[in-house]
Amino acid sequence: MNDNRRRDAAAGLSGDLQENVSYIRRLLNEPPDLVVRAIAPRGSSRLCVLLFLTGLTDSATIDEQIIRNLLREERFGAPEEELPPESLLSALRYETLSASSVGRTSLRKDVVEAILQGDTVLLLKGTCEALLVSTENWKERSVEESPTEALVRGPREGFTEKISTNVALVRRGIRDPNLIFEARKVGRRSRKTLMVAYVQGIIHPDLVDELKRRLDSLDIDDAPESGYIEQWIEDSFLSPFPQLLHTERPDKVRAALLQGKAAVLLDGTPFALILPTTFVALIQSPEDYYERWGIGSLIRMLRYLAVFISLFFPALYIALVSFHQGMIPFKLAFSIAASREGVPFPAVIEALLMEGTLELLREAGIRLPKPIGQTIGIVGGLVIGEAAVQAGVVSPIMVIVVAVTAISSFAIPSYSAGIAFRILRFATMLAASMLGLFGIVLTFIMITLHLIRLKSFGVPYSAPFAPVMPRDWRDLIIRAPMTFLTQRPAFMQTKNPNRANKRGRRA
Amino acid sequence: MKSFEYGDGEIGTMEVSYGVCNMVIGFGVLTLPRTLAGMTESSDAWMSIVLGGAVALGFGWMVASLMARFPKQGFRDMAAAVSNKAIANAATLIFALYTLLFVSYETRALANISKLYLFDRTPEEAISFFFLLVVIYGVAGPSISLLRLNLLFLPAVLSILLVVLAMNLPLFNVHNLKPAFITDWKGVASASKGTIFSFLGFEIFLFYNAWVNKPGKARRAVLSGLAVPFVVYLLVFLFVIGIFGSVVVRNTLYPTAELAKQVEIPGGFFERFESIFFTIWVMSLFNTAVMAFDVTLIAIRAVLPKTGRMTWILILGPVVYLIAMQPQSVTEIETFGEWISYAGLAVGWGFPAVLLLAAAVRRVKGDEKSA
Numbered sequence: 001m002n003d004n005r006r007r008d009a010a011a012g013l014s015g016d017l018q019e020n021v022s023y024i025r026r027l028l029n030e031p032p033d034l035v036v037r038a039i040a041p042r043g044s045s046r047l048c049v050l051l052f053l054t055g056l057t058d059s060a061t062i063d064e065q066i067i068r069n070l071l072r073e074e075r076f077g078a079p080e081e082e083l084p085p086e087s088l089l090s091a092l093r094y095e096t097l098s099a100s101s102v103g104r105t106s107l108r109k110d111v112v113e114a115i116l117q118g119d120t121v122l123l124l125k126g127t128c129e130a131l132l133v134s135t136e137n138w139k140e141r142s143v144e145e146s147p148t149e150a151l152v153r154g155p156r157e158g159f160t161e162k163i164s165t166n167v168a169l170v171r172r173g174i175r176d177p178n179l180i181f182e183a184r185k186v187g188r189r190s191r192k193t194l195m196v197a198y199v200q201g202i203i204h205p206d207l208v209d210e211l212k213r214r215l216d217s218l219d220i221d222d223a224p225e226s227g228y229i230e231q232w233i234e235d236s237f238l239s240p241f242p243q244l245l246h247t248e249r250p251d252k253v254r255a256a257l258l259q260g261k262a263a264v265l266l267d268g269t270p271f272a273l274i275l276p277t278t279f280v281a282l283i284q285s286p287e288d289y290y291e292r293w294g295i296g297s298l299i300r301m302l303r304y305l306a307v308f309i310s311l312f313f314p315a316l317y318i319a320l321v322s323f324h325q326g327m328i329p330f331k332l333a334f335s336i337a338a339s340r341e342g343v344p345f346p347a348v349i350e351a352l353l354m355e356g357t358l359e360l361l362r363e364a365g366i367r368l369p370k371p372i373g374q375t376i377g378i379v380g381g382l383v384i385g386e387a388a389v390q391a392g393v394v395s396p397i398m399v400i401v402v403a404v405t406a407i408s409s410f411a412i413p414s415y416s417a418g419i420a421f422r423i424l425r426f427a428t429m430l431a432a433s434m435l436g437l438f439g440i441v442l443t444f445i446m447i448t449l450h451l452i453r454l455k456s457f458g459v460p461y462s463a464p465f466a467p468v469m470p471r472d473w474r475d476l477i478i479r480a481p482m483t484f485l486t487q488r489p490a491f492m493q494t495k496n497p498n499r500a501n502k503r504g505r506r507a
Numbered sequence: 508m509k510s511f512e513y514g515d516g517e518i519g520t521m522e523v524s525y526g527v528c529n530m531v532i533g534f535g536v537l538t539l540p541r542t543l544a545g546m547t548e549s550s551d552a553w554m555s556i557v558l559g560g561a562v563a564l565g566f567g568w569m570v571a572s573l574m575a576r577f578p579k580q581g582f583r584d585m586a587a588a589v590s591n592k593a594i595a596n597a598a599t600l601i602f603a604l605y606t607l608l609f610v611s612y613e614t615r616a617l618a619n620i621s622k623l624y625l626f627d628r629t630p631e632e633a634i635s636f637f638f639l640l641v642v643i644y645g646v647a648g649p650s651i652s653l654l655r656l657n658l659l660f661l662p663a664v665l666s667i668l669l670v671v672l673a674m675n676l677p678l679f680n681v682h683n684l685k686p687a688f689i690t691d692w693k694g695v696a697s698a699s700k701g702t703i704f705s706f707l708g709f710e711i712f713l714f715y716n717a718w719v720n721k722p723g724k725a726r727r728a729v730l731s732g733l734a735v736p737f738v739v740y741l742l743v744f745l746f747v748i749g750i751f752g753s754v755v756v757r758n759t760l761y762p763t764a765e766l767a768k769q770v771e772i773p774g775g776f777f778e779r780f781e782s783i784f785f786t787i788w789v790m791s792l793f794n795t796a797v798m799a800f801d802v803t804l805i806a807i808r809a810v811l812p813k814t815g816r817m818t819w820i821l822i823l824g825p826v827v828y829l830i831a832m833q834p835q836s837v838t839e840i841e842t843f844g845e846w847i848s849y850a851g852l853a854v855g856w857g858f859p860a861v862l863l864l865a866a867a868v869r870r871v872k873g874d875e876k877s878a
Contacts, residue, residue: 320777323626327779435637437786438625442641445793448659449645452652460513466655467513468521491513 012106017125020111021049024121027112034115041070041096044088048124051111056118058137065099066120066133072096085126092122093131101134113191140165146248146270148415153290158248163193163267169250170197170265174257178202184215186229186266190222194229197253198262204493210457211262211275226266226273235455240423242416243456245274245281252286260494276456278463278491280476282417283307288479297478302411304477309408310421311447314351315432315440317401321347323436335397342392348433350394354402355426357384463491515651517720520728525657526798527567527709527732529664532739533795534616535705536668537761537788539740540747542701544756549683550748551690552698553741559702560737564730566856570710571729573863577873578722582713583809586858588873589865596810598858603806605847605854606711606799607823611830612840612847613796614639617789618831619840624764624785635831638793643824645797646804647817650715653797660790667787668739671763671780672746674770683752684745704848705740708795709733710855711802714809760837800827 013020021036028034037050050066070092083091093102105111106129111121118136143165146158159166167181178200186194196215198208214233223229226246234243247253248270253263256274264273274281283303288296320328321336328336343350361380365373388394405425412418424447431439454461464472469490474480486500518526543552577585582602586595618634626634645653690698709729712719719725747762750769756762767784777783804819834840866872 324779324782327777327782329775329778435629435634436625437782438621438634438789439637441786441789442637445656445790446641446644449648449652449656452655452659453648460515462655462659463513466658467519468658 011108013108013111013123013128013130015126015128017047017049017123020108020123020130021051023108024051024112024115028115037067039067039070041088041092042072044083046085046088046125048092048122050120050122051115052120052135053115053118056116056138057120057135061099061135061137062120066097066122066135069096069098085124086129089124089127089129089131092124097122097131097133099133099135103132103134105130105132116191138162143169149247149249149252149413151285151287151290154249154286155251157250159250159265159270159272161268161270163195163265166250166265166270166272167195167197170253170257170263173250173254174199179257182212186218187220187222190224192223193267194223195265196262197257197265199257199260202258202260202488202494202496203262204260204495207260207262207276207457211264215264223266225269226264226271229264229266230273235457239450239454240420241279241451241454241461242282242414242420243275243277243454243461245277245414246271246416247274248272249286255286255289258499259489260492276459276492277461278456278459279451279461280464282414283412285413289482293479293481297480300479301477303413306408306411307421310405310412310418311425312428312440312444313405313408314355314401314425315428315443316437317398318347318351318429319432319436319440322433336395339397340395343395344392345394346433347398348429350398351401351429352426354384354388354394354398355405355429358402358406359422459491464489467491515649516718518651518654518715518718520721520724522651522654522658523712523715523719523725523728524732525661526654526715527712527729528735529657529661529791529794530708530711530798531706531733531736532664533708533791534613535736536739536743537620537763539701539705540744540756540762541759542704543698543744544748544753544762546698546701547690547694547753549686549689549753550745551688551695552702552744552748554690554695555698556702556737556741556744558695559699559706560733560740562699562703563706564733564737566706566860567709567729567733568726569863570713570856570859571726573713573859573866574716574719574725574729575722576863576866577716578719579717580873581717581805581809582858583806584717585713585862585866585873589862589869589871599806599810602714602854602858603803603810605850606803606806607827608830608847608850609708610642610796610800610803611827612844613792613799614642614827615831615834615840616844617792617796619837620761620764620785621789623760624781632832635828638796639824639828639831641793642797642800643820645793646800646820650718650801650805653794653801654715656797657794660794663787664791665735665739667784668743671767671770671784672742674780675746675750675766678769679746679749680752681749683749702740703852704845706733706736707848707851707855708799710851710859711798713859714802714805 025034025036031053033054035050035052035054038047039050040047048070050062052062089104093104110132111130114121114132118138120133120135122131122133140162141160143157143160145156149158157169159169171179176199180198180200182196184194184196186192194215196208196211211233215229218229218232220228220232230242230244230246231237236243253272253274257263261274261276264275283300288300291299321340325333345353361376361384365376368376385399389396389399409418409421412421424443428440428443431443433439435442452460452462452466460467463469464476471487471490474484475489483502486502487497488494488499490497543555546552547555573585577588580588583595583599586598614635615631617638618631621634622629622631645656709732712729716722716725743763743766747756747766750766751759751762759765764781764785767781768779770780772778772780800823803823804816807819808814808816834843
């Protein structure tokens with residue numbers, strides 16, 4: 001049955017109008033929202049039929065630009081010289097319809113897809129071809145600031161769920177004919193539009209080829225979110241680190257494109273993917289560039305510190321308290337010991353309890369309806385912060401450690417990188433509980449080794465730290481003044497290395 | 508993605524320098540001052556360092572010449588080109604045995620010193636075991652990642668050393684260095700031997716040579732890699748003597764770590780800086796051990812290519828562990844280390860010397876295309 005349908009769909013339209021219409025109806029199983037409107041264009045004896053799905057289309061467009069024009073009187077000459085159907089179809093396409101995009105096809109498959117996509121199909125009696133008028137309309141969220149990546153300074157626009165808007169948002173910033181968007185359909189059933197964006201002449205061509213090769217291997221029913229694409233085309237699924245960066249900010253995508261990276265946009269999600277990604281990119285934020293270089297550099301160093309804290313702080317606490325008490329200054333050791341008095345657990349259990357509770361709180365905070373969300377904060381803060389300490393389950397110092405760690409993990413710009421550090425934090429905690437500082441340094445070595453081995457689309461994840469690219473160090477730990485950043489990142493091996501000229505535009 | 512590569516199959520000049528530096532500096536810094544102070548009076552061992560360093564630089568030049576003479580060839584191919592296959596295979600296997608023992612020694616010595624500065628109760632067996640597991644994780648990946656690890660770790664390791672030295676500056680007492688020139692030449696000579704031992708390790712690059720991309724620059728890379736440890740040894744020795752005095756150093760197990768003990772963090776944020784120092788030093792020791800193990804595997808696989816790398820790792824891992832557990836006391840660990848140093852001298856420096864001589868006499872030159 002299914003095979004039959006597929007073969008049917010691949011076939012061409014028949015010359016019989018009635019058959020075509022009933023075929024489409026049958027195929028879609030007589031949908032209640034399918035409108036079949038028969039119209040006789042003025043000045044012609046031939047009947048034509050409009051087919052569209054009510055919810056997906058813009059009725060104003062159909063009324064104004066299709067139906068009204070079809071019913072206008074002045075066209076198609078005298079009745080005695082009736083145009084042949086093929087020419088009539090052309091005439092309709094080129095002279096009558098005032099919609100901005102009108103296509104023509106003879107395949108059933110295209111017709112059905114167009115209807116499902118929200119286009120209006122015009123079938124004319126006596127031809128085996130159809131006109132596809134784009135009348136797609138879907139209520140769209142307005143372009144507003146992205147809630148997940150807010151900045152103090154910077155454009156207040158974010159991607160929406162509609163890909164045409166997103167493409168426009170990217171285009172608006174790069175008015176360069178070399179900015180290429182390549183569309184492809186994704187999903188056997190969802191047939192969503194996916195766009196690959198890059199700037200030709202900057203990006204390394206092999207990177208584009210590799211990206212296309214990986215996208216070609218994509219064969220799934222549906223990709224509801226760009227996360228599906230990300231997980232399908234990433235280099236290593238075992239790594240906790242994200243190998244593609246996702247963002248809701250058009251300015252971030254534009255900056256990446258001009259660095260010689262590629263972006264993937266998917267219809268139906270505001271999250272665009274940027275690739276390849278390096279470890280450093282996880283820690284950078286567009287604001288580093290929008291603010292002056294001094295503060296940009298300092299904030300960036302602060303973030304490196306935040307990464308360190310969110311990975312190792314609880315582990316260090318465990319190591320110091322259970323193995324290296326001698327390293328804690330005498331007075332502090334005394335107060336820690338006093339505060340831990342009565343706590344029945346070893347430090348590692350205490351830490352795991354608190355970190356576990358925090359993860360629960362975080363998860364619950366996301367799931368709860370917004371009005372109740374605040375309650376979680378209060379309950380969490382009160383129960384965990386106060387009551388647990390009062391009851392002697394955990395020590396106040398532990399609460400401080402967990403709180404500082406949590407704050408640090410929120411300071412990392414990339415959410416998915418934060419997740420990686422959260423996972424690894426538990427590993428460092430366990431290692432610290434077994435081998436103290438030695439365990440911490442061993443996990444540090446393993447994480448570093450992993451980062452050095454990891455690649456994102458052939459680009460080493462640890463670049464430009466290792467392999468060392470001294471030129472890129474201007475924009476690594478510090479963010480050098482704008483006039484120093486005249487070259488694109490060396491690790492991207494761009495085709496056009498210069499992005500600015502310090503001496504100004506040559507006349 | 509052919510052209511879109513980052514020299515992943517190659518070793519650059521920078522990797523060679525850093526690798527040589529890390530390989531040499533690894534354990535030597537911790538023990539060298541005691542060895543030297545034991546054989547000489549006051550600060551006279553600086554002459555030994557200069558002497559030993561000169562010899563080491565000489566051998567470094569030799570190894571590098573060999574590398575430049577046979578571009579893109581590993582030790583076995585060099586040996587095979589000069590002599591015959593059987594001898595080359597035997598020499599390569601002996602080399603592999605030496606590096607394998609070196610990994611064992613490194614593992615055990617690290618466990619020993621960890622116990623001293625980090626743990627009181629954790630047994631050395633456990634410390635070695637976990638260290639070795641991480642080493643195995645390291646060698647399970649490509650060699651280039653290990654060399655790149657050097658690039659990240661060496662700066663950290665050298666900076667912490669400089670911090671230790673800088674923080675100790677106020678305690679430096681010039682009078683401890685005096686009187687000069689009171690040791691007889693025998694003492695200086697025997698102390699040079701200790702220095703030479705501390706310079707061992709860079710010979711493993713004879714194996715990495717197969718991937719070195721600019722053989723012409725090998726000499727400069729190796730020699731600059733050796734220059735850093737030379738300066739570091741000199742500095743550390745003078746500081747240790749200047750701060751503790753010769754007699755104290757003679758009776759301290761790891762004087763450099765004791766130097767770190769003296770450091771007081773301004774603001775009293777935490778104490779016992781030597782734990783931090785040693786924790787960071789573990790990164791350097793890890794690098795040394797992992798590269799040595801890597802070379803063991805490369806050497807064995809050069810002779811017996813049929814068995815896979817992972818199989819050899821699984822076979823040799825337990826062997827390394829068992830060997831590492833043999834010494835029963837600190838003295839035995841030291842004797843173990845000393846014998847390995849002799850072996851290193853014979854295998855790591857003797858073999859290349861013979862090889863270079865033979866190559867020069869027979870006028871054999873490596874051809875890049877044939878390799």
